Amino acid sequence: MDIREIARRAKVSTATVSRAINHVPTVDPQLAKRVWKVVDELGYYPNTQARALVSGRSRIFGLIVSEITNPFFPEIVQTFENLAVENNYEILLTSTVHDPKRMESSVRRMIERRVDGVAILTFGMEDTLLDHLRFRKVPLVFVDVGPNAPGIVNIRINYLNGIRQAVQHLAALRHTRIAFISGPSNLKSAIARRAAFKTSMTEIGLPADLIIEGNHQMDGGMKALLEFNGLSNPPTAVLCSNDMTAIGVMREAYDQDIKIPNDLSVIGFDDIRLAEFTIPPLTTVQMSQMELAKIAFQALLNEVQRESPSLERSEHELTTTLVLRRSTGLAPPGRHTAKPRKGTAGSRIP
Amino acid sequence: MDIREIARRAKVSTATVSRAINHVPTVDPQLAKRVWKVVDELGYYPNTQARALVSGRSRIFGLIVSEITNPFFPEIVQTFENLAVENNYEILLTSTVHDPKRMESSVRRMIERRVDGVAILTFGMEDTLLDHLRFRKVPLVFVDVGPNAPGIVNIRINYLNGIRQAVQHLAALRHTRIAFISGPSNLKSAIARRAAFKTSMTEIGLPADLIIEGNHQMDGGMKALLEFNGLSNPPTAVLCSNDMTAIGVMREAYDQDIKIPNDLSVIGFDDIRLAEFTIPPLTTVQMSQMELAKIAFQALLNEVQRESPSLERSEHELTTTLVLRRSTGLAPPGRHTAKPRKGTAGSRIP
DNA sequence: ATGAAAGCGCTAACAG
DNA sequence: CTGTTAGCGCTTTCAT
Numbered sequence: 070m071d072i073r074e075i076a077r078r079a080k081v082s083t084a085t086v087s088r089a090i091n092h093v094p095t096v097d098p099q100l101a102k103r104v105w106k107v108v109d110e111l112g113y114y115p116n117t118q119a120r121a122l123v124s125g126r127s128r129i130f131g132l133i134v135s136e137i138t139n140p141f142f143p144e145i146v147q148t149f150e151n152l153a154v155e156n157n158y159e160i161l162l163t164s165t166v167h168d169p170k171r172m173e174s175s176v177r178r179m180i181e182r183r184v185d186g187v188a189i190l191t192f193g194m195e196d197t198l199l200d201h202l203r204f205r206k207v208p209l210v211f212v213d214v215g216p217n218a219p220g221i222v223n224i225r226i227n228y229l230n231g232i233r234q235a236v237q238h239l240a241a242l243r244h245t246r247i248a249f250i251s252g253p254s255n256l257k258s259a260i261a262r263r264a265a266f267k268t269s270m271t272e273i274g275l276p277a278d279l280i281i282e283g284n285h286q287m288d289g290g291m292k293a294l295l296e297f298n299g300l301s302n303p304p305t306a307v308l309c310s311n312d313m314t315a316i317g318v319m320r321e322a323y324d325q326d327i328k329i330p331n332d333l334s335v336i337g338f339d340d341i342r343l344a345e346f347t348i349p350p351l352t353t354v355q356m357s358q359m360e361l362a363k364i365a366f367q368a369l370l371n372e373v374q375r376e377s378p379s380l381e382r383s384e385h386e387l388t389t390t391l392v393l394r395r396s397t398g399l400a401p402p403g404r405h406t407a408k409p410r411k412g413t414a415g416s417r418i419p
Numbered sequence: 420m421d422i423r424e425i426a427r428r429a430k431v432s433t434a435t436v437s438r439a440i441n442h443v444p445t446v447d448p449q450l451a452k453r454v455w456k457v458v459d460e461l462g463y464y465p466n467t468q469a470r471a472l473v474s475g476r477s478r479i480f481g482l483i484v485s486e487i488t489n490p491f492f493p494e495i496v497q498t499f500e501n502l503a504v505e506n507n508y509e510i511l512l513t514s515t516v517h518d519p520k521r522m523e524s525s526v527r528r529m530i531e532r533r534v535d536g537v538a539i540l541t542f543g544m545e546d547t548l549l550d551h552l553r554f555r556k557v558p559l560v561f562v563d564v565g566p567n568a569p570g571i572v573n574i575r576i577n578y579l580n581g582i583r584q585a586v587q588h589l590a591a592l593r594h595t596r597i598a599f600i601s602g603p604s605n606l607k608s609a610i611a612r613r614a615a616f617k618t619s620m621t622e623i624g625l626p627a628d629l630i631i632e633g634n635h636q637m638d639g640g641m642k643a644l645l646e647f648n649g650l651s652n653p654p655t656a657v658l659c660s661n662d663m664t665a666i667g668v669m670r671e672a673y674d675q676d677i678k679i680p681n682d683l684s685v686i687g688f689d690d691i692r693l694a695e696f697t698i699p700p701l702t703t704v705q706m707s708q709m710e711l712a713k714i715a716f717q718a719l720l721n722e723v724q725r726e727s728p729s730l731e732r733s734e735h736e737l738t739t740t741l742v743l744r745r746s747t748g749l750a751p752p753g754r755h756t757a758k759p760r761k762g763t764a765g766s767r768i769p
Numbered sequence: 770a771t772g773a774a775a776g777c778g779c780t781a782a783c784a785g
Numbered sequence: 786c787t788g789t790t791a792g793c794g795c796t797t798t799c800a801t
Contacts, residue, residue, distance in 0.1 A: 071778055082788045087780060095786060112551060114530045118471040119778035122793045127468065137497045138692060143488045150487070150514060154524055159532060162512055164500060174504055180464045182509060201462060287696060316696050323698045342488060346637060346666050348673045348698045421794055432772045437796060445770060469794035472777045 070113055079107045090115060121183065129159045130369050131179040131187035133194075136164045140313070140341040141358065145190060148362035156370060158185075165191050176201055186210070186369035190361070192256050208372035210365045213257050222368040224361065224385045226258070228265040231354035231389030232308070235336045236269035238352075238391060239306045243400040244334060248279035248304035250293040250314050259285065262310045262338060279304050283314045290317025298325070305333060305400045312337035312344050315351055319396070330398030340392055350394035360387055420463055429457045440465060471533065479509045480719050481529040481537035483544075486514045490663070490691040491708065495540060498712035506720060508535075515541050526551055536560070536719035540711070542606050558722035560715045563607050572718040574711065574735045576608070578615040581704035581739030582658070585686045586619035588702075588741060589656045593750040594684060598629035598654035600643040600664050609635065612660045612688060629654050633664045640667025648675070655683060655750045662687035662694050665701055669746070680748030690742055700744035710737055 076083045081100055088096045089104035107113070121127040132149055134142045146162060153160045161182055163175040172191075176198045179187050186208035189199075202209060203218060210222040239247050249266045252259025263280065270277035281296055283289030290309060294317075297303050309315040315337030319329055327333050329349060337344055337353035344351040364385050426433040431450055438446045439454035457463070471477040482499055484492045496512060503510045511532055513525040522541075526548045529537050536558035539549075552559060553568060560572040589597050599616045602609025613630065620627035631646055633639030640659060644667075647653050659665040665687030669679055677683050679699060687694055690705035714735050 072780095073778085083779080084781080084788060084790095085786090088787085091780085097786065100787085112554070114527065116472070116533060116778050117531045118468045118477065118533060119793085120780075121468040122466070122472055122778080122795090123780045125793075137487075137493045137500070140490075140493075140693075143490075143493050146512075147487045147514065147516075150512070151516075154521070154528075159511065159528065161509065162496075162500070164497065166497075166501075171504070177464065178504075178509065181467045183466060183468060204462070320696065320698060320700075343490075343693060343696070346663075346670070346693070347696075348670060350670075422796095423794080433795080434772060434774095434797080435770090438771090441796085447770065450771085466794050469777090470796075472779090472794080473796045475777075 070111055071116070075104065075107050075111065075113055078111070079103045126185055126373075127159075127183045128157060129161050129182055129184045130366070131161045131163065131175075131182075131184040133175050133179075133187060133189045133191050134162070134164050135191045136166050137162070140343050141311075141339055142190070144342060144358035145362040148359045149188070149366055152363065152366040165194070169195070172198060179207070180205065185373050188365040188369060190365065192258055208369055210368045212361070212365075213261070220372065222372065222383050222385065224364055224368075224387055226261070226356060227386055227388040228258075228261045229268060231338075231356070231391055232262065232265040233269040233272070234391035235308055235352075235354050236266065236275075237273065238393070238397065239308070239334060239336070240273055240275065242306075242334065242397060244304075244306040245275060245400070246279065246302065246304040247275060247306045247308060248281070248293075248297055249277070250281050250283040250290060250307060250309045250318070252283060252285040252310040252314075254282055256285075259310055266308060283310060283317075285311045285313060287313050287317035287320065290314035290319075291321040292317075294318045294321040294325075298327075306336070306397070307333065308336045308338075310338055312339045312341045312351060312353055315353065315396075316343070316347055319347060319349075319351070329396050332401055334397040334400070336391075336397060338389075345394070347396075349396050352394045352397045353392060354389050355392045356387065356389045420461055421466070425454065425457050425461065425463055428461070429453045476535055476723075477509075477533045478507060479511050479532055479534045480716070481511045481513065481525075481532075481534040483525050483529075483537060483539045483541050484512070484514050485541045486516050487512070490693050491661075491689055492540070494692060494708035495712040498709045499538070499716055502713065502716040515544070519545070522548060529557070530555065535723050538715040538719060540715065542608055558719055560718045562711065562715075563611070570722065572722065572733050572735065574714055574718075574737055576611070576706060577736055577738040578608075578611045579618060581688075581706070581741055582612065582615040583619040583622070584741035585658055585702075585704050586616065586625075587623065588743070588747065589658070589684060589686070590623055590625065592656075592684065592747060594654075594656040595625060595750070596629065596652065596654040597625060597656045597658060598631070598643075598647055599627070600631055600633040600640055600657060600659045600668070602633060602635040602660040602664075604632055606635075609660055616658060633660060633667075635661045635663060637663050637667035637670065640664035640669075641671040642667075644668045644671040644675075656686070656747070657683065658686045658688075660688055662689045662691045662701060662703055665703065665746075666693070666697055669697060669699075669701070679746055682751055684747040684750070686741075686747060688739075695744070697746075699746050702744045702747045703742060704739050705742045706737065706739045 072083045072086050076086045086104050089101040150160055161184055163178055165172045165175055172194055188210040190212055212224045251263040267277040281293040283293050307318055315335050318335050322329050329335055337351050340353045340355035344353050422433045422436050426436045436454050439451040500510055511534055513528055515522045515525055522544055538560040540562055562574045601613040617627040631643040633643050657668055665685050668685050672679050672683055679685055687701050687703035690703045694701040694703050
């Protein structure tokens with residue numbers, strides 16, 4: 070069942086069918102009605118492959134993420150899809166799973182399917198790979214910082230705003246020993262967060278000397294808390310470079326029978342959906358995944374709809390902000406002496 | 420840059436280029452080498468739209484889920500994508516977000532993009548919608564139960580196995596007051612789980628009288644626990660129809676200062692990634708999302724690679740199994756008198 | 770083993 | 786306003 074079949078049955082030419090389907094205003098309403106009638110009767114759906122082939126636009130946007138199982142991404146993917154549906158786009162989702170081969174195949178898949186634009190929401194991607202996309206003039210959107218070139222859209226994150234709020238929130242609760250568990254030191258976004266922490270502490274005259282490098286995973290948070298507690302004067306509050314790290318801290322605290330927020334305050338970063346469901350609910354710096362997805366999608370759409378290619382790279386800013394839940398509280402009294410802490414909890418069943 | 424450009428530069432016909440690229444064995448190795456050289460030099464990538472148009476196969480599998488933000492799905496999507504990459508397929512991911520309009524658009528999108536098969540991992544989809552797919556002879560895979568028709572693959576879940584293990588685990592820990600929080604009663608999968616619970620209880624001579632209907636969300640679990648605690652003889656263990664419900668129970672227990680597992684044992688269902696990260700880590704019935712994705716993908720691939728259309732619907736079974744973590748323990752002593760429970764925890768800061 | 774050419778389903782000139 | 790027709794980039798007979 071193709072456009073000719075429709076044309077035959079509606080007794081018009083294929084061109085008219087095409088025009089009717091695409092709502093070209095010049096077509097006679099009578100004919101249009103006839104065409105639509107047949108279309109509906111036969112359950113005809115245009116073949117997008119053929120459309121793409123002739124029009125040169127696939128109406129597909131690529132979306133490259135690190136891994137979908139990373140709780141940071143589902144919300145983004147969902148928002149991106151919602152916008153795609155609204156705008157008659159499809160989304161080609163690929164994940165790099167931190168594997169160079171998969172990064173390569175992601176780019177290859179984007180090119181093979183002739184996507185109209187790509188949002189790259191993964192951190193750390195070879196520049197040479199991106200050149201393939203750039204070479205083909207595929208509109209690109211980056212987070213944090215991408216190559217400095219025309220037609221490339223950049224979403225800059227204001228990490229400082231939220232992290233400053235977090236630090237000041239803790240200070241207001243009379244914490245002075247505030248620690249930071251960073252992300253991997255080869256991640257731009259992690260570096261920026263740590264820098265924002267240092268700045269925020271310095272601003273209010275507190276030393277930013279309690280910093281341990283984590284890995285943005287739960288076990289990194291667990292290990293870091295263990296280390297902090299080995300100190301003669303452990304922190305009373307811990308700010309984490311992402312939520313998974315904070316969850317690790319809370320888990321380790323649970324195992325050690327350290328009460329949150331009474332004995333220890335914890336703040337995360339990202340505000341993944343899960344943060345609402347932890348025990349206690351996690352106070353965290355929100356980097357709105359919905360906002361991020363919206364900005365990225367809209368930027369792509371602008372780029373595609375623009376007649377003349379944009380000559381300058383554009384910038385967008387996404388700010389971060391603290392959301393209070395229940396993992397932070399007043400600094401424990403007598404905080405300058407290490408509180409005696411129990412060992413691991415007793416044996417469990419089974 | 421197209422196949423003709425390659426042909427010109429390699430001084431062969433487009434047919435030969437096509438054959439070389441597709442590794443047709445009859446092509447002269449010399450020529451093939453020449454073709455590949457040019458392909459690599461120019462960074463040529465075949466246009467999949469054109470390929471699909473002429474071959475009639477898009478090499479795209481559709482994947483319909485309820486919502487990507489439901490923690491049950493990311494693992495499935497990731498596994499599905501990994502398999503797709505291995506097999507040179509692309510995946511068209513759509514979510515219904517429980518909206519009839521979106522269900523319709525999901526089906527429409529699948530048809531427009533001419534997918535080679537669809538895995539429907541969402542519960543509750545109009546049969547009339549599916550008819551559009553069936554009509555076009557698109558291979559379909561369902562979970563639980565789909566329409567009984569040729570060429571439709573069915574993945575049947577053995578709910579009983581895991582739920583029986585859960586019930587018996589609790590019984591072994593001397594629980595006799597075991598409650599169940601079900602899912603929405605219009606969901607086939609939820610009904611099946613509740614039935615499995617009843618069967619399992621009856622088998623060992625325990626009454627299955629403590630059942631409250633939840634909603635597969637956190638708040639449903641919270642409310643249910645509240646209700647149970649209003650009883651003169653509240654349960655000492657709660658089995659939940661899914662993990663989010665269990666997380667709600669644990670959250671409410673935390674608010675009520677009920678200790679898990681000391682005062683109350685909790686078991687979930689699904690074993691979403693998050694279950695490992697709760698406090699305490701959640702004992703739950705695992706329904707392997709990886710397995711499910713693998714079965715679904717493989718079934719689709721089989722269907723596509725088969726020469727003659729299969730005449731009978733095929734069945735696959737996925738079993739469930741209990742995974743022990745730390746949310747279950749011995750029934751509290753003197754369980755037949757309601758343990759006095761404190762009210763909500765004191766005021767919190769901020 | 771290779772090439773010429775038809776055609777997949779659609780859109781967009783161009784003609785009328 | 787409508788129809789005719791030339792391709793979009795590729796695969797695949799059918800000849801050679």
